[in-house]
Amino acid sequence: RCLARRYGDGPLPPGNRTAVVLVSAGGDTSGAAHVRATVDAGGRIGPLFFFQSVPNSVAGHVAARWGLDGPVVCLSPTGDPRAEGEAEADLLLYDGDAAQALLILIELAPDGTPGEATAVLLGEGTRQ
Template sequence: MTDTQTERLLVSEALVVPSGIQAGHLVIEPSETRRVPGFVESAFSPLIKAAVDRCLADVVDGATLGEQGARTGLVLATLFGDTVTSDLGSRLLESGQTANPLLFYQSVPTTILGVIARDYAITGPTTCVALRGDVRSEALDLVDTILDDGMDQVLLIGVELVTAEGRPLAAHARLARDGEPLAAPSRTDAAVAFLFRRVEAAPQAAGAAAPAPAATEAVVPAAPADFSAFGSLAGLVQLYATLRAARAQDTADAVTLDIDSALGARQLRVLLGTAR
């Protein structure tokens, strides 16, 4: 454990797995995703939209974020990105066919976030990142950075498609650093979303010890072994499962996890709030 602790309020969370899945104690029923106008072929954008809609359903109650939208940041984290669009677009170009602008995969992540920003009146900073390995620590680093930079809340989305095809895996292998282990491919399409808010810390006297953890506090294990089917999303899905279990069983009012990333080692303490 580290002496550095970050505290955030988790308002709502959602996980969408169209095919349904059981991973450890987590059981997700199959769910349909709706087509998003302007996007073709790939499940990437519909997955993101479905996860966000579910995450914000109780927060906005059919409306938009309104004034909160200007104080909300968006973060989209993925490893492989929209492999379906990139693969289809490259195959069409290789065959000599005319390029279809809807298959410019570089624009898909920012465009779908633009749709979400429009639908929920979000005007804060937007960040799309492709992260190596398990994306949890680096994605949560971005959440902290945006909240510390003045935003009140951040909507974090993680997404991966099934990566059983040889071409995406081969491309990833070529980009991997020397000696770096490759992330396990995802065996299911999935998107997970979290709405985090900043917690205003009470003033603390110089030299005073940090407050002790609450008696009702759950801990996220370091290794997300039971969630390997989610590939690079395993850590975020494990966090989701821990949060959902704590809410359902009413056994904890906070969840803690250790983070070790490029910004250093720290402990993240997530307070369980309610959508409002």
């Protein structure tokens, strides 16, 4: 929604240098549980599984759908997730790696109930 408020239906024009900063303190807990159970049972985890974790899949889908061509960074902070995500976005902007950053804060619910996600567009005078 924050991209749509700023850019309509998208995608963004090439060269937009929009980064995606994905922040999740818990990460993909259901994926971790699957890996743990498979390894405990003596099974083998295929390498593609690690690229298909839920948070990474969301970041990739959003970047592809909107044509975001900046870096993608995934964080699992030990402190305040929003503060650490904003600090990472600020670093990308300051270093010139991105013109703006889509900060996505996501936590998956471990019990199958819906999780929570928040997104904010930072940079180029925006806080959408």
